[in-house]
Amino acid sequence: MSVLTEVLSANEAYAESFGDKAALALPPARGFAILTCMDARLDPAKYAGLSEGDAHVIRNAGGRASDDAIRSLVISYKLLGTKEWFVIHHSDCGMEFFTDDVIRGLLASSLETAALGSDGFTDVGEGPGAREGDYIDWLTISDQVESVTEDVRRIREHPLVPGRIPIHGYIYAVSTGRLIEVPEATEVGAAR
């Protein structure tokens, strides 16, 4: 079942009470950006207290500093003036539950959704699956503290990122809603 009707009806209600948001400026009013995971349990607007127009939120699987995430961050400061960034990964992230080899094998078998059982993912679909050359670096995670620190470092050391922007590293706890600092990451990400 498609959720199209539900989404359009929710949008209708939102637009009805849109208020003065048409007057919002394009650059984020509070001058910061968050890179975080796409996990459905995370709502950056709520956990970081954002309203429309406040901040840039860049999301992908794991909240990883991929080339595309860095592309967005560079545009965020260079053209839209953000001055402070957060990298926020989280506990119980799906990116910890598989490796590049696992997802490659599942995709090679079929393009259907895999089943998750007690011994991990199994492919239950009918082939054909992905071709040999359809390779992506999945940026899976084996340790959250390491992944946050690695991503903050990758952004910090990127030649298009100025040293003056502080980059804070945090892990969001899905059990409590709290942001927990990763001091190693914040140290790496300190403004220079």
Ligand SMILES: [Zn+2]
């Ligand atoms: Zn996640």
